[in-house]
Amino acid sequence: MIEAQDYLLGPVSQMLEAELRAGVRKHGVLVWLDLDDHYSGFVDALIRLRAQLGLPYLVCAWRGSFLELLLTLEPEAGGTQKTPLLIHLPGFTQDTVRGTPLLELYEAGVRFRKALDTLVTEAAVGRVPQGQVAAFLSHADLTLAGADAWLTATLNARSGELADTLRNLPLTALMDDLFAAGAVADRLDAPGNEAVLWEHVQEATGMPADWRDTFAPVAVAKSAQVTFVSAGWALCVEYVHDLSRAPTDPRLQPAIGLPAPLVEACRTLCAHLRAHHPAFYLGVSEDTAGWLGDEAEQARAQDLGRTDTFRFEEETILAAALTALGADRWAAVLAWAGPRVEGDSFWLQREPARISAWKLVEAAARLGAAIEAAGPTLQPAADLAAAVERYRQTGFKVDQAHRHLEQRRIALLYPQVPEFEALRTRLDRVTGLWHDWAEVWALDFTALCLVSGFLPEPRLQQRTLFREVVEPLVAANGPTALFLIDALRYEMGEELFRLLGETPLTRSRLDARLAELPTVTAVGMNALAPVAQHARLKPVMTDAEIRGFLTGEFAVCGPEERKRAMHGKVGGATAPWLTLDEVLTRGESSLKQAVARARLVVVSSLEIDEAGENGVGPAFFDHAIQRLRAAWRLLRDAGVRRFVITADHGFLLVDAASGSVQSHGRKVDPNRRHVLSPHAANHQGEVRVPLTALGYEGTDLHLMMPQGTALFDTGRRRRGFVHGGNSLQERVIPVLILEHRSAAGVDTMQYGIEARALEAVAGMHCIEVQVVSRSQGALDFGGATEVELALRVPETTAVQVDLCQVRGGGRLAGGGLQATVGQPLELFFRLTGADDARVLVELVHPTAEAKVTPCTVEGRFAVVPSRSAPAGERTNSDEAGTDWLTRIADATVRQVFAHLAAHGAVTESEVATLLGGQRAARRFALRFEEHARNAPFGVRIDVVAGVKRYVKDRDD
Known part of the structure; x- marks a missing residue:
């Protein structure tokens, strides 16, 4: 045509x-x-x-x-x-x-x-000087035919070999040519061509004729001056048209009235320079910002736009965001933080530590906004059901935002982060707002319980959950899986619900119930078994503590008794009771055999509670949710179609150092959040409830708890993770119900992971990662576009992995790394543990959605000692034995490092002997750092009295 x-x-x-x-x-x-x-x-x-x-x-x-x-x-x-x-x-x-x-x-x-x-x-802009366009438009008899004739004649009058070339060359391609000394750059020495080029650039960008002398009067190489001056003008145009006010520098006035196509051309050029010539962009932007000194000094965050053309814009907005955090201006902070956390700001991409700062700022603002939305009090809840519903609508969002902030704080708040002290102060303040909010809501809930009773109506009771929820599901054909997850509080269950709830061919529902009091594992876990008789419980007591409950002829005080009680209620040929680890490590056929003849499969996990008690809870919580997703998928593929996921209790995440503490008699009497006493005494700041009022039979003990979020003084080291009391965070537990009409379905394509270590940045390790398809003849549309990955330390469980941020083809979500297939990314992370170590890291696919071959990154990564690491656990991977030696390909080099591991040092002459000569020793010295990356310990080079030695760090 x-x-x-x-x-x-x-x-x-x-x-x-x-x-x-x-x-x-x-x-x-x-x-x-x-x-x-x-x-x-x-x-x-x-x-x-x-x-x-x-x-x-x-x-x-x-x-x-x-x-x-x-x-x-x-x-x-x-x-x-x-x-x-x-x-x-x-x-x-x-x-x-x-x-x-x-x-x-x-x-x-x-x-x-x-x-x-x-x-x-x-039509004319970018091709004809603006003055000529304005002069033509001033004619009163403007017609389309006349415009065609004028523009044609104007362009023909300016024809010539170089002019014709430039007319058909995009501005970005012209800049690339000048950078590469290409065809256009080669012709600039010909008579008149430099003037033609300058005229074209002025027309294409709207640059005034006198801009060159104003901006860069010093003469340099012709192509270099064109690129520098053009880029400086483009940056100024982008900056001016991103402002919400007029610029203060009079030299920027020519950029104000520029036609939209010329503004867009300048913006396109800036984006191209940032993406393809970052070093040049960095230099010209710093020079231009220095030239615009008054603009930088007078810049206000509210005047700056979404694009940070200059570094001073990013710095100004971050400072303003920190100020706004101190003034509770959450919406303003989120408006600034959103595009910087999710976008591709040039300055943040070059300085990952700045992204860390913005992620912390955003998390703090989200917490502040959630507190504001939830309201300062629990009112007007009239009873326990209304209080639970109020928490389900707004309250849980506050606790979820608080957890996310604590997780980011652990992973990202290090002295290398810009504005470290100011940022830490603001985070402390926002965390304090959460403590104040949680205290008021806890006091309100306690007051409501004193009026309505601490035991809710049956539909909200933990003790009726098995009869009302599990048994009806088990009555259908096929097995039902019941997940009993210690300390999976409601907001974590809600996050899991969002991750699983959109599964195709699935009916999902998230309900809530109130955990039994006190909110401890021995009570909650055993109450989840069918132990209630006419809605009442008979506790088994030991040393004034509840150990379980009686049901018929036996006591339910642990997993075996819970299994016996549940199996007796639902029947079936078998009653598998699996730990979460067993589900995740068993083979596909083994899982299918385990569930094949069962009506009920119980999966239990204590890891959230254990991580919290060991002081590493926030760092582990996302990983725990990831593991639950993986176990759900594996069981679904094994034939399970119905799931109930619930918990024994929740928890409070308080400041261990500055949280409120109150005494209750001797320090050895209470637990952190409760005490059982035979005396009906009322103490200031406490609430007392007889166990009989909780529907407990056969006991005259009284339960005493702090009215708010305070801890009892036990004389022992405090942890920020606590439970046992009556706060909504401790009592509201999730009841997640999933019914699937088909198996999950696994991506049948084969994927591999390619990874290599890069230079550390701002105290963070960095690795380059790419997920690649390994299926022969696979079509591009035949598999997933994203694959979820997790980073773990295979040699020890005592090292905490904190994923900090991602740059390139991926994102952090759901506690893991979502990697775009076929696109490289850079993953920044930290490793912390009880002591110094050097460990291997491994990338794995944790959720069983695809077939992905794990990848161990070559070399070892340093672990930073942390006071929050579990007491008594060592992270030193020396305990991994000598398997690490096999990663050193050269057998003679392995001998050197085996000698180092055993004796702590080796001299240069000993190296020559082990390797078979001085020449081999010199080759070893040249590749020393490459070899040393595989060792689970650091190695330094000492020269004493002229003798060179390789010394194992931390050797005594």
Whole structure:
């Protein structure tokens, strides 16, 4: 097909036709309101071209008769296939067209209008100096034909070999040519060509003629000066048009009234330089920012836009965000943080520590906003059911945001982060707001319990969950899985629900119940078994503590008794009781055999509670949710279609150092959040409830708890993770119910992981990672676009892995790394443990959604000692034995490192002996760092009295 532009020779008409063609392609019907009748001749030409050449769209025009136009359109209206259509209505406006028979057509299409002066400006801008465009537009007899003739003549008058080349070369390609000393750069020494180039750049960017002398009066190489001056102008244009106010520097005035196409050309050039010439962009932006000293000094965050053209913009906005955190201006902080955390800011990509700062700022603002949305008190909840519902609607979001903040704080708040002290102060303040909020809600809930009773109605009781939820599901055909997860509090269950709830062919529901008191494992876990008799419990007591409950002829005080009680209720040939680790490590056939003849499969896990008690809870919580997702998927693929996921209790995440502490008699009497006493005594700041009021039979003990979120003084080291009391965080437990109509389905393509260590940045380790398809002949659309990965330390469980941030083809979500298949990314992480060590790290696919071969990254990574590491656990991977030696390919080099591991040092002469000569010793020295990366200990080089030694770090 012959294109219309081949016959519409005028450059202005060509641009108009291209815009119309794109419009009808996108919208189907375009109704052109041509009030001043500038375009009737052009439209008549289009009608002739449609008849002669077959334009890809129909053109109809009103020429005085509505009937004639409607008759022309009638064949098209009755067809089965709708042809893209342009209807030209000269002399009409959006108001006058409503009084015509064309109203139905008008409302069915999309309105198009184009002022002639706007069209001419868009066609000429970037090709003709602005002054000439303005002079032409000032003529009173402006017509489309005249505009075509003028622009054609103007362009022809400026023709020439270089001018013609530049006219067809995008501005970004021109810059690339000048950087690479390409064809254009080679021709700048020819007479007149430099002037042609400068004239073209001025036209393409809107740069004033005197800008070069104003911005860079010092003469340098011709191509270098063009790139530097052009980039400086483009940066200034981007900066000015991103401001919400006029610039203060008078030298920026020429950028203010620039036509939109020239502004867009400058923005495109800036983006291109940032992406493809970052070192050059860094230099020119710093030089330009220095030239604009007054702008930097007077910059205010509220005036700056979304694009940080200059470093001072990013620095100004971060400082303003920290100030706004101190003033509870959460919405403003989130507006600033959002595009910086999720976007591709040039300055943040170059300085990962700045991304860490913004992630912390965002997490703090989200917590503040959640507190504001939830309200300062639990009121107006009238009873326990209303209080639970209020917490389910708004309260849990506060605790979820608080957990996320604590997790980010552990992973990201290090002295290398910009504004470290100010940031730490702001985080402490926002955390304090959470403590205040949690205290008031806890006091309100306690007051409500004193009026309504601490034991809720049966539908909210933990003790009725098995009978009311599990048994009806088990009654259906096929096995049901019951997950009993220690300390999976409601907000974590809600996060798991969001991750699983959108599974196809699945009915999902998240309910809530109140855990039994006190909120400890021995009570909650055993109450989840069918131990209630007529809604009452008979506790088994030891040393004034509840150890379990009686049911019929036996006591339920542990996993075996819980299994016996549950199996007795639901029946079935078998009753598998699996730990979470067993589900995750068993093979596919083993899992299928385990569930094949069972009506109920119980999966138990203590790891959340154990991590919390060991002081590493926040760092582990996301990983725990990830493991639950993996176990769910494996069991679903093994044949389980119904799941119930619940907990024994929740927890409070308080400040271990500064949290409120109150005494209760001797320090050895209470637990951290409760005490059972035979004495009905009331103490200040405490609430007392007889166990009989909780439906417990056969005991006259009284339960005493702090009224709010305070801890009892036990004289022992405090942890920030606590439970046992009556706060909503401790008592509200999730009940997640999933019913699937089919197996999950695993991506059958094979994937591999490629990874290599990069240089550490801002105290964070860095590795480059890429997930690649390994399936032979696989089509691009045949597999997943993203694969979830986790980073772990295979040699020891005592090292905490904190994923900090991602740069490139991936993102952090759900506690793991979502890697885009086929795109490289950089993963930043930290390793902490009880002491110094050097460990291997391994990338694995944790959720069993695809077939992914794990990858151990070559070399070892240093572990930073942390006071929060579990007491008594050593992270030193020396305990891994000598397996690490096998990673050193050269057998003679292995001998050197085995000697180092055993004796702590080896001299240069000993190395020569072990390797078989001085030449081999020199090769060893040259590749020493490469070999040393595989050792689980650091190695330094000492020279004492002229003797060179390789010494194992931390050797005694």
